[in-house]
Amino acid sequence: MPPTALAVVTSDATTRHPGLTVIPHALRFRRFSLRVLTLLLGLLFATLMATYVVVSSANDSNARDHARANLELAARIVQSAIRQRLDFLASSASVMAGDDALKQVLRTGDNRTLASLLQSYTQRVGAPVIALYDADGQPLASSEPGMDDENTGPFRSLIRTALGKDLAESSGFAYLRNKLHVLIVVPLYAPHPNIFGWFGLAFPIDRAFAEKIKDTTHVELTYLSLDSPQQPHLLATTLGQAAIPTVVNAAAIANQARADHLPRPATEIIDLPDDRYVTLTWFQAMLGANPVALVLQRPLSPELAPARELENSLLLTALAAFAVATLLALVIARGVSQPVRQLAAHTQTIAAGDYATRITLDRADELGQLADAMNSMSAGLAERDQVRDLLDKNVSPEVAAQLMRDGAALGGEEREVTILFADLRGFTTLSEKLPPPELLALLNRYLDRMSGAIEAHGGVIDKFIGDAIMALFGAPVTQDAPADRALAAALEMERALVSLNAELATEGRPPLAIGVGVNTARVVAGNIGSHRRLNYSVIGDGVNVAARLQSETRKPEYGANIITSAATLAACRRLAESGLPVSAFSFRPLGYAQVKGRAEPVEIYAVS
Amino acid sequence: MPRIFLHSPAPVLACLLAFTCHTSRLAAGNVVVIVKDTKGQPVTDAVVSLIPLEASAPAPLHPPVEPVVISQHGEEFDPYVTVVAVGTHVSFPNLDSIRHQVYSLSKTKPFEIPLYGSGTEQSILFDRPGIVALGCNIHDWMSAYLVVVETPHFMKTAGDGVARLAELPAGRYRLDVWHPRLAGESRRDLVVAAADAATQTISVTLKPDRRIRRAPDGAGGGYK
Numbered sequence: 001m002p003p004t005a006l007a008v009v010t011s012d013a014t015t016r017h018p019g020l021t022v023i024p025h026a027l028r029f030r031r032f033s034l035r036v037l038t039l040l041l042g043l044l045f046a047t048l049m050a051t052y053v054v055v056s057s058a059n060d061s062n063a064r065d066h067a068r069a070n071l072e073l074a075a076r077i078v079q080s081a082i083r084q085r086l087d088f089l090a091s092s093a094s095v096m097a098g099d100d101a102l103k104q105v106l107r108t109g110d111n112r113t114l115a116s117l118l119q120s121y122t123q124r125v126g127a128p129v130i131a132l133y134d135a136d137g138q139p140l141a142s143s144e145p146g147m148d149d150e151n152t153g154p155f156r157s158l159i160r161t162a163l164g165k166d167l168a169e170s171s172g173f174a175y176l177r178n179k180l181h182v183l184i185v186v187p188l189y190a191p192h193p194n195i196f197g198w199f200g201l202a203f204p205i206d207r208a209f210a211e212k213i214k215d216t217t218h219v220e221l222t223y224l225s226l227d228s229p230q231q232p233h234l235l236a237t238t239l240g241q242a243a244i245p246t247v248v249n250a251a252a253i254a255n256q257a258r259a260d261h262l263p264r265p266a267t268e269i270i271d272l273p274d275d276r277y278v279t280l281t282w283f284q285a286m287l288g289a290n291p292v293a294l295v296l297q298r299p300l301s302p303e304l305a306p307a308r309e310l311e312n313s314l315l316l317t318a319l320a321a322f323a324v325a326t327l328l329a330l331v332i333a334r335g336v337s338q339p340v341r342q343l344a345a346h347t348q349t350i351a352a353g354d355y356a357t358r359i360t361l362d363r364a365d366e367l368g369q370l371a372d373a374m375n376s377m378s379a380g381l382a383e384r385d386q387v388r389d390l391l392d393k394n395v396s397p398e399v400a401a402q403l404m405r406d407g408a409a410l411g412g413e414e415r416e417v418t419i420l421f422a423d424l425r426g427f428t429t430l431s432e433k434l435p436p437p438e439l440l441a442l443l444n445r446y447l448d449r450m451s452g453a454i455e456a457h458g459g460v461i462d463k464f465i466g467d468a469i470m471a472l473f474g475a476p477v478t479q480d481a482p483a484d485r486a487l488a489a490a491l492e493m494e495r496a497l498v499s500l501n502a503e504l505a506t507e508g509r510p511p512l513a514i515g516v517g518v519n520t521a522r523v524v525a526g527n528i529g530s531h532r533r534l535n536y537s538v539i540g541d542g543v544n545v546a547a548r549l550q551s552e553t554r555k556p557e558y559g560a561n562i563i564t565s566a567a568t569l570a571a572c573r574r575l576a577e578s579g580l581p582v583s584a585f586s587f588r589p590l591g592y593a594q595v596k597g598r599a600e601p602v603e604i605y606a607v608s
Numbered sequence: 609m610p611r612i613f614l615h616s617p618a619p620v621l622a623c624l625l626a627f628t629c630h631t632s633r634l635a636a637g638n639v640v641v642i643v644k645d646t647k648g649q650p651v652t653d654a655v656v657s658l659i660p661l662e663a664s665a666p667a668p669l670h671p672p673v674e675p676v677v678i679s680q681h682g683e684e685f686d687p688y689v690t691v692v693a694v695g696t697h698v699s700f701p702n703l704d705s706i707r708h709q710v711y712s713l714s715k716t717k718p719f720e721i722p723l724y725g726s727g728t729e730q731s732i733l734f735d736r737p738g739i740v741a742l743g744c745n746i747h748d749w750m751s752a753y754l755v756v757v758e759t760p761h762f763m764k765t766a767g768d769g770v771a772r773l774a775e776l777p778a779g780r781y782r783l784d785v786w787h788p789r790l791a792g793e794s795r796r797d798l799v800v801a802a803a804d805a806a807t808q809t810i811s812v813t814l815k816p817d818r819r820i821r822r823a824p825d826g827a828g829g830g831y832k
């Protein structure tokens with residue numbers, strides 16, 4: 001799983017509370033699968049693109065290398081073509097030297113006839129320029145009428161070189177009539193090794209030559225004069241007119257770099273109107289002039305054509321892979337999001353309180369485990385709900401809640417509570433008059449009303465003891481003004497009984513009467529019982545006092561249904577002094593009552 | 609044995625020839641020969657000759673007294689094609705300021721005139737019938753043909769491809785047509801009647817012209 005997606009998912013899970021409606025969940029899961037899909041496809045796309053770029057650039061540099069190799073080969077072919085031509089001219093010269101007609105003409109010393117004979121030779125040999133010099137390099141005749149000193153100069157320079165180095169031939173590049181030529185001088189022996197004079201032969205490096213090289217090498221050739229280095233001028237080219245200015249500029253720059261002895265790349269790429277050209281620039285030394293630039297160029301696109309084909313098929317493969325990956329990712333994402341959506345929906349069911357429905361995901365993976373865990377959770381929740389239900393009926397909701405919260409542990413704590421004891425008077429007489437089911441129905445009706453009055457004031461029913469009720473205020477849950485609440489509950493019980501009695505009167509039954517004792521004391525509160533069965537309750541002297549106060553209400557001389565102790569009165573007063581709102585009770589002192597097991601009598605009051 | 613003449617123009621020679629023919633026979637006819645190529649274009653410089661087939665004795669040739677002239681002018685032969693009867697002297701005057709070296713390796717008459725300039729003329733006797741291809745050792749592009757025939761009845765076609773042969777004694781003849789570029793042979797028999805003016809149209813197949821062209825003046829024959 002990619003880290004980013006994980007981060008997003010966890011943050012969602014932690015920051016959002018579950019239990020929202022189903023629709024946003026579904027939307028979010030759809031987005032999640034979309035993210036996974038996007039990420040996977042993004043990664044795949046990036047990989048494919050990277051591959052494509054790597055292959056493409058490898059192809060590019062490959063094509064350049066190939067073009068450069070071709071250009072270097074072409075440069076060697078140019079040299080070789082020139083060399084072959086020179087060799088041919090040299091051997092032609094030796095054949096010419098053996099021509100009897102030449103010897104006859106030379107004997108006459110008639111240089112004009114010699115010139116016309118040389119014209120014949122130009123056709124035989126295919127060299128446009130043939131000149132003859134004497135042994136000292138003085139011009140005798142030339143196939144070209146009016147070859148002046150400037151034009152014969154390069155030949156004479158070659159003759160001097162050949163003489164100086166005792167060479168059988170000498171060649172070089174020069175301008176003849178401002179056109180680029182390759183020149184060669186060959187001795188005219190008469191007889192060997194006596195040098196009578198020198199043949200000077202030349203052929204032009206022109207467009208025809210360049211085209212011929214292009215035919216064999218498929219390389220564009222351009223010769224540029226560097227006589228004015230800033231503005232090279234064109235000597236010969238195979239290129240179209242539109243390309244020439246660019247090539248001329250590039251040659252000027254290359255020449256500057258050469259002149260400055262700067263490092264130059266073997267080849268460079270020049271953009272010409274029709275294509276990008278791999279370009280190799282050579283500099284050819286000249287006889288008595290600045291060098292000429294030989295620019296060899298090869299278009300890049302034909303070189304790249306096979307590579308482009310490869311790249312295209314690579315691209316097609318990549319697209320196919322991408323499409324397949326998209327389908328697969330969709331299937332996988334659906335395989336993940338479908339059960340997750342199911343689980344989410346099931347969570348909604350559980351949140352709505354349905355613990356009975358089970359989810360079935362037929363998978364062995366983590367999602368399957370999650371489904372099992374959810375089913376276990378549903379079972380657990382159902383069980384807990386059942387327990388809670390039973391608990392609610394057997395103990396008060398507050399006790400049940402505290403049990404649910406704190407667990408049913410043995411033990412206890414000392415705290416101040418207000419204990420209320422209520423007893424139905426004359427119940428024994430009643431029980432003799434009524435049949436048991438009716439009796440129990442009446443009792444339950446009575447207890448229900450009393451419980452309602454107690455709970456209305458925050459009291460907790462501790463237990464029913466036959467027709468008697470024991471209720472606690474301030475335990476097990478601490479609450480404000482427990483004494484006040486207990487007295488209010490007692491008065492409420494009185495009123496509830498009045499209304500119950502009115503109902504009973506209409507039913508033709510005798511009225512009921514109660515006695516209530518309320519005491520406030522520090523007692524021990526906690527779960528009391530065995531490990532199997534526990535009761536939350538309070539124990540202590542204060543409980544006995546409360547029961548005792550309840551039984552005091554039976555004394556007719558007090559004329560009171562509700563009797564409380566001085567401790568409760570004091571608690572009510574503390575409350576009033578603390579400034580909290582208190583109920584208005586009237587306390588009528590009844591004196592002191594003796595409680596069994598207590599040395600000191602208890603000061604008691606009637607409450608109304 | 610070479611003899612030296614002052615050169616004389618060709619038309620005079622032709623008149624002379626015609627006159628001789630006219631006087632030799634009484635009953636005579638004319639033949640007009642039109643030479644065309646396969647495209648119907650007139651062929652210039654075709655040599656037309658009529659050889660009598662029935663004569664008991666060979667017709668007298670009457671070669672001219674003055675040599676026929678093939679000059680060198682502007683580093684070319686002039687004319688390109690010349691036809692003469694057996695026994696004719698031909699001179700090769702050089703009208704140029706440079707020298708030439710005329711030769712032939714043809715079996716009809718192998719010869720060479722060593723390198724010579726203007727002012728001197730050498731004439732050569734052509735005593736056997738046949739084709740003589742002429743060249744110059746100095747100038748490869750110089751080329752000419754001399755056709756030596758064994759009959760007094762011959763003519764070269766002009767620009768219109770027409771050759772007129774007049775004053776032909778009546779009788780059977782073999783008509784030969786030759787041209788430097790002729791493919792194969794072209795000959796036919798024909799009968800010439802007195803006062804006849806028959807027209808013979810002859811179609812010939814010519815090979816392409818492969819003469820060396822002189823290089824244009826100045827630089828740049830170009831790379832070949």
Ligand SMILES: [Cu+2]
Nearest residue numbers: 708744746747
């Ligand atoms: Cu000549």
